[in-house]
Amino acid sequence: MLKTTLAGLRAHLLRLMLTALAITLGVGFVAGTFVLTDTMKAGFDRQFTASAQKVSVAVLTDDKKIPDATLRAVRAVQGVQDAQGLVRGDAALLGKDGRAYGETPTLGMSIVTGPLARYTITKGRAPGGPGEAVLEKGVAGHTGYRVGDTIRVLDKKGTAHSFTVTGLVDVGVDQEIGFRGAVGFTEPVARQMTGEPGYVEVDVKGAAGVSNDRLRAAVAAAAGPSYTTVTSHGLAKRLAATSGLNVDDIATFFLAFALVALFVAALVIYNTFNILIAQRTREMALLRCVGATRGQVFRGVLVESVVVGLLASVLGVLIGIGLGYGAALIFDSGSGVPGGSLVVSPTPFFVGIPVGLAVTVLSALMPARAATRVPPVAALRTQSEGRVRGRAGIARIVVGALLGVAGVGVAALALTATPGKGPFLEIVAAGALVFLGVIALSPLIVGALSGVVGGLPARVFGVPGRLALANSRRNPKRAAVTTVALTVGVTLMTMFSVALASVRTTADNNIRDHFPVDYRLTAQSGPDDRPIPGAAVAHLRADPQFSAVIEVRTASATVGGRKQDVSSVTQGALGHELKPKISAGSLADLRPGALVLHDDDAKMFGVRVGGTVPVRTAHGTMTLRVAAITSGEESVLPDILLDQSDFTRSFGPKDPEQVYLIAGKGVSADASRAAVNKALRDYPAVRVSSAADIKDQLSKALDQAFLLVAALLALAIVISLIGIANTLTLSVVERTRESALLRALGLTRRGLRRMLSLEALIISLIGALVGVVMGTALGWAAISAAVDDAALGLPVGRIVLFILLAAVAGVVAAIMPGRRAARTSIVESLAAD
Numbered sequence: 001m002l003k004t005t006l007a008g009l010r011a012h013l014l015r016l017m018l019t020a021l022a023i024t025l026g027v028g029f030v031a032g033t034f035v036l037t038d039t040m041k042a043g044f045d046r047q048f049t050a051s052a053q054k055v056s057v058a059v060l061t062d063d064k065k066i067p068d069a070t071l072r073a074v075r076a077v078q079g080v081q082d083a084q085g086l087v088r089g090d091a092a093l094l095g096k097d098g099r100a101y102g103e104t105p106t107l108g109m110s111i112v113t114g115p116l117a118r119y120t121i122t123k124g125r126a127p128g129g130p131g132e133a134v135l136e137k138g139v140a141g142h143t144g145y146r147v148g149d150t151i152r153v154l155d156k157k158g159t160a161h162s163f164t165v166t167g168l169v170d171v172g173v174d175q176e177i178g179f180r181g182a183v184g185f186t187e188p189v190a191r192q193m194t195g196e197p198g199y200v201e202v203d204v205k206g207a208a209g210v211s212n213d214r215l216r217a218a219v220a221a222a223a224g225p226s227y228t229t230v231t232s233h234g235l236a237k238r239l240a241a242t243s244g245l246n247v248d249d250i251a252t253f254f255l256a257f258a259l260v261a262l263f264v265a266a267l268v269i270y271n272t273f274n275i276l277i278a279q280r281t282r283e284m285a286l287l288r289c290v291g292a293t294r295g296q297v298f299r300g301v302l303v304e305s306v307v308v309g310l311l312a313s314v315l316g317v318l319i320g321i322g323l324g325y326g327a328a329l330i331f332d333s334g335s336g337v338p339g340g341s342l343v344v345s346p347t348p349f350f351v352g353i354p355v356g357l358a359v360t361v362l363s364a365l366m367p368a369r370a371a372t373r374v375p376p377v378a379a380l381r382t383q384s385e386g387r388v389r390g391r392a393g394i395a396r397i398v399v400g401a402l403l404g405v406a407g408v409g410v411a412a413l414a415l416t417a418t419p420g421k422g423p424f425l426e427i428v429a430a431g432a433l434v435f436l437g438v439i440a441l442s443p444l445i446v447g448a449l450s451g452v453v454g455g456l457p458a459r460v461f462g463v464p465g466r467l468a469l470a471n472s473r474r475n476p477k478r479a480a481v482t483t484v485a486l487t488v489g490v491t492l493m494t495m496f497s498v499a500l501a502s503v504r505t506t507a508d509n510n511i512r513d514h515f516p517v518d519y520r521l522t523a524q525s526g527p528d529d530r531p532i533p534g535a536a537v538a539h540l541r542a543d544p545q546f547s548a549v550i551e552v553r554t555a556s557a558t559v560g561g562r563k564q565d566v567s568s569v570t571q572g573a574l575g576h577e578l579k580p581k582i583s584a585g586s587l588a589d590l591r592p593g594a595l596v597l598h599d600d601d602a603k604m605f606g607v608r609v610g611g612t613v614p615v616r617t618a619h620g621t622m623t624l625r626v627a628a629i630t631s632g633e634e635s636v637l638p639d640i641l642l643d644q645s646d647f648t649r650s651f652g653p654k655d656p657e658q659v660y661l662i663a664g665k666g667v668s669a670d671a672s673r674a675a676v677n678k679a680l681r682d683y684p685a686v687r688v689s690s691a692a693d694i695k696d697q698l699s700k701a702l703d704q705a706f707l708l709v710a711a712l713l714a715l716a717i718v719i720s721l722i723g724i725a726n727t728l729t730l731s732v733v734e735r736t737r738e739s740a741l742l743r744a745l746g747l748t749r750r751g752l753r754r755m756l757s758l759e760a761l762i763i764s765l766i767g768a769l770v771g772v773v774m775g776t777a778l779g780w781a782a783i784s785a786a787v788d789d790a791a792l793g794l795p796v797g798r799i800v801l802f803i804l805l806a807a808v809a810g811v812v813a814a815i816m817p818g819r820r821a822a823r824t825s826i827v828e829s830l831a832a833d
Contacts, residue, residue, distance in 0.1 A: 020312035022719045026265035027316025027356035028323055029258040029715055031348035035324025037251040042343040054118060056206035057216045058235045060228045065198025073222045074202055079210035080219070084112045085187070086201040089194025092154040092685055093135075093183050095143050100154065100685045106139060107182040108153070110190040111169065116203045119184075123147055124167025127186050133163035139181035140168050153183055154685055156195030257712040260488065262355065264716045266363045267485040268723035271478065273305065273367035285376050294372040301368035302361060309360025313353040320348055400440030407433030414785045423785035431778045435491070438774065442480030446766055447473060453769070454762045461758060464751045467742070468758035472766075479763055482723055486767030486810075487774070489717035490802055494775025495782070496709045497802075500702045501793030502783040507698050509791050516578065517550070517660040518669075519676055520689050531655035532686055539679040540661060545672055547664040548577050551656035552638065553647060558616040559640060560605040566595075566615065567638035568647035577662055580637045585609035585628030592646055594627040598639040602629045615642070617650040717809075720767070724760055725813035740826045753818035757811050764810025768803045 059066060059074060066085060075083045091108025092100045111126050111134060112118065124147040127133050133153070135145055145151055145165055152160045169184055171177045185193060202223075206215045212231040220229035230238065284297055292300075325342045407430045414426035438445065454469035461468075472479055521532055531553075541549045550573045557566045569578065575587045583599055590596055595613065597605070605613055607626050615622045624646070630637060642650075663672040673690075680686050739752060747755075776794070783790045 020308050020315070022265040022268040022722050023309060023312040023356050023360055024316040024319060025715055025719055025722075026258070026262040026359070027313045027352045028319040029261045030255065030355055031317040031320025031352035032323035032327065033251055033254040033258055033320075034348040034351060035321050035342075035344060036254065036327045037324075038343040038345045038347065039325060039328040053232055053236075054116060054205075055203045055232050055235055056210075056212050057204040057219045057232075058230055059202040059204070059219060059223045060230065060238070061200065061226075062228075064226075065196060065200065066202055066223075066227065067198045070223050070227070071199065071202055074204060074219055077215075077218045077222045079207050079215050080204055081207045082114065082116055082205040084116045084203050085199030086110055086112070086118075086203065087187055087190040087194060087196055088200045089190075089196040090156065091183055091185075091190075091193040093139065093143070093181065094152040094154065094160065094684050096145075098681075098684055100687065101139065101143055102181060103687070104180050105154070105685075106136075107177055107180050108190050108194040109177075109182050109184050110187040111184040112187075112203070115205050118203065119172070120170045121167045122170045124165070126169075127163075127166055127184060127189070129186065130189050131163055132166045132186075133189075134167040134169045134184040135165055136171055136177055136182040136184070137168045138178065139183075140165075142181075151183070153193060155193045158685060160684065161193065254712070257715070260492065260713070261716045261719055262359055264485045264488050264719045264723070266359050267481055267488075268719060269305075269360055269363035270366065271481040271485075271723060273301070273364045274370070274478065274481070284371050288376040298368050298372045301364060301371050305361050305364035305368070306357065309357040310353070312360070313356030316356055317348050317352040320352060324348075396440050397444065400437045403433050403437030403440060405437075407431070407435075407437060411781055415781060417785075419784070419786055419788045419790070421786070424782060427778070427781045427785045430781070431495075431774075434778075435774065438487075438770065439480075439484055442484050443476035445770060446480045446483055447476045449766045449769065450476075450479070450762060453765045454758075457758045457762065461754060463747065464755040465758055467755045468762060471755070471759045472762045479766075483763055483767035483770065485720035485723040486717065486764060486806060487771040489713055489720055490768050490771025490806060491775040491778070492713050492716070493710060493802055494772050494799060495779040496706060496713075496775075497795045497798045498776050498779025498793065499783050500706050501795040501798075502780060502790055503787070503793070504698065504702055505791040505793035506783070506787060506789070509789075517548075518663045518672060518690060519661040521659040521661070521676075521680070522687050522689070523657065523685060531657050532659055533683055534655045536679055536683050536686065537656065537659055540659070540676070543675050543679065545664055545667045545675045546661050548573065548660070548662040550577060550660040550662075552658040552660070553651075553654055554638065554657045555617075555647070555651040555654070557650070559601075560607075560613050562604075564601075564640055565638065566640045566642050566647070568642050568644045569637065571644045573660075574637075574641075577660070578637060580630045583629050583631040585626065587628050589627035590641065590643055591627070592643050593622075593624060594643060595624040595646075596628045596630060596637075596641040597626055599629050599631045601639050602626065615650075619650050622646065622650070721809050721813050724763060724810055725817065739821050739824065743826045749822035752822050753814075756818040756821060757814045760810040760814035761807055764806045764813075765803065768806035772799055772803060 059070070068085075071083060071085045074080065087108075087110040089108055090105040092105035093102075095101045113126050117126075121134065122137055124134070133151065135143075135151070140146070147165050147167060149165050151163050151165055153163060154160055163183075163185075169182075171182060184190075190196075204215065204219055206212060212233075216229050216231050220227075223229060287297060287300075288294075321342070321344055328342075409430075410426055410433065411430035414423040414430060417423045417426075450469065450472045454465075454472055457465040458469045459465065521536075523532055537549065537551060540546060550570045552567055552569055554565050554567045557564060559566065574590060580587075585596075587596065595615070597607070597613070602608065607613055609626050609629060611626050612623050613626065615624055624642070630639075661672075661676065663669075676688055680688065742755075743749075743752065776799070780792050783792075
């Protein structure tokens with residue numbers, strides 16, 4: 001029986017190739033994820049170790065700076081070959097547009113050369129004098145500066161200094177620098193630019209023959225108990241702990257998409273074996289006639305699935321190694337996450353091969369059971385597909401209906417609850433239940449939709465169109481499994497598209513409601529925030545192109561026993577230019593002796609409108625009455641708002657931290673923007689944002705998220721298209737005599753190819769339409785459950801594109817099966833049994 005099975009495998013090898021390809025791609029995704037994770041982890045370890053190994057001992061501080069006296073004391077320790085202090089502080093880089101780069105100032109840092117050089121100069125050289133600097137390579141890429149360019153950097157007082165870029169530096173996975181960017185100088189220049197009186201770290205290189213542990217003890221004694229002293233090993237562990245990067249989260253993200261691909265591959269495998277068993281009815285019956293038992297037939301089919309699964313899984317792991325390494329190189333070049341040399345652990349083999357084998361065998365179990373039910377008398381009949389109808393039974397209908405009702409019920413509970421993480425997870429569970437219900441009811445859905453979708457091709461394309469419609473209805477169960485594979489990918493693509501479009505629409509509504517100004521001026525945020533200069537505000541207030549210039553001043557106070565920021569807004573702007581949502585009280589009651597709270601703060605302090613809250617400042621304590629309570633997640637107003645006179649009396653006159661500008665009627669956007677730039681020409685650290693800018697940034701972020709998800713889901717869609725091609729290929733073999741009879745009755749080769757193409761088109765469109773409907777519903781429900789006041793966004797263009805791509809891909813998948821059917825000899829096919 002084993003020999004017979006292996007012989008059958010060789011005979012049907014071409015038929016099983018597409019099945020093997022489906023599982024190969026799925027396993028490749030899984031294995032590639034593990035290779036990517038291992039390579040990135042090794043890259044991190046190498047980077048941390050390489051950076052720390054240059055240092056024998058490091059003196060670290062949490063808050064205060066390390067003074068020069070401590071550095072001198074460390075240098076005087078016996079066994080110290082060299083010791084260098086690292087300077088780090090704010091030094092804002094100006095972009096080519098003359099404005100400060102980034103939301104926060106770039107870091108100014110000292111670049112150490114020699115044996116203690118922690119960072120790698122990737123291009124050019126380190127700075128060697130007062131007029132030279134290096135740029136962190138990420139900042140250089142974003143700003144467009146190159147080696148040899150002249151840059152301008154603001155010192156601590158806001159004065160601009162010019163430097164020549166001598167090189168680009170790679171700072172590895174330093175979280176703070178990765179977020180803010182950095183400009184490197186010699187140590188004296190770094191101290192001058194940042195204004196920092198001391199060092200954030202002192203690195204020590206030990207003399208030859210001196211152990212790191214002994215040196216650490218001596219350096220710790222010299223530095224004193226105020227600082228933490230670690231060896232190179234301890235420094236590497238601290239660098240890894242503070243990197244802020246979790247490779248396991250990246251692996252989990254990719255594995256989720258790998259599981260989707262494997263699920264689709266399982267559907268393709270199930271459908272393939274189901275068709276193969278139906279086509280080999282006489283073969284199975286003959287085996288029973290010559291003495292094969294039901295168990296032997298069952299095991300024979302499983303052996304086929306084991307061989308196919310094993311070979312495809314091994315190939316998938318090998319392909320996954322290449323995919324994982326390629327992804328690591330992309331991460332290395334695009335995001336700064338270290339890739340490094342390829343690392344292949346046993347994990348991809350120990351996980352990928354068993355997973356692929358298990359998916360293949362489990363997917364073949366039901367077809368294998370069907371093979372055991374073939375009676376020996378079937379060997380005496382002519383094989384006919386018509387006997388294998390595969391229509392939905394009562395049990396399937398009941399189960400599908402129950403799953404669908406359960407999913408809708410869970411979704412209803414989630415949508416009636418307060419939006420948050422819990423209801424979002426409930427929607428995910430509801431989506432899974434509904435999807436399982438759709439799978440169970442898919443034969444009915446396909447049967448109902450085939451007439452709708454196939455009606456137009458049947459009328460337009462004549463006989464080939466009518467035959468294609470009939471073929472799509474011939475075996476609803478088989479067609480359903482084929483369409484479900486495509487539906488998975490289209491559903492997820494549509495769901496993400498609708499969710500992202502809804503996020504965009506919701507954000508636009510919030511911006512319109514809570515950003516009722518034309519421009520917002522802010523200073524770069526950082527440890528040493530500076531307000532917007534009063535001279536710039538006066539210039540803007542005198543400009544007739546602006547109908548309102550609203551100043552927001554902020555200071556720190558103790559409110560209700562808690563340290564909080566309190567603010568004031570230009571008198572008269574509240575309730576007119578600025579109209580936040582009010583849940584209680586009135587903004588008109590904000591007078592001396594009163595304050596306005598956000599509802600979160602009101603709940604925290606346990607007060608309502610009319611209640612009082614103590615506010616303590618350096619000038620004493622005020623007991624202020626709550627005049628109004630605002631609501632909403634995003635608001636142009638600060639959370640705690642004082643009357644302007646109370647604020648000035650408590651904190652004195654001060655420049656604003658934010659300024660809102662409203663252009664006059666009839667003033668164009670270009671004219672108002674030019675006026676803003678002119679007023680801020682001498683103040684490059686002041687940032688300008690508008691509603692249009694915020695929308696543009698949001699759109700770019702959402703588009704990048706969609707492209708990433710689409711690229712990952714593309715594999716599942718490719719596998720589903722392989723399933724369509726597989727079904728059509730096997731169907732062509734199955735309908736050899738039928739196709740020959742059609743040709744004998746006058747159907748041309750072109751007509752036969754067109755019939756198969758239209759059949760694939762109908763199947764693809766059904767899968768795409770079901771996916772679009774489910775994806776739209778799930779995307780909207782997910783956003784509604786996660787976000788308060790969510791607004792539905794419907795990306796009509798993308799949805800239409802998904803449907804068109806599915807249609808085109810289905811037709812492309814039918815090209816090879818159609819050519820094979822058209823090339824078959826009519827006489828030989830009619831003579832075939």
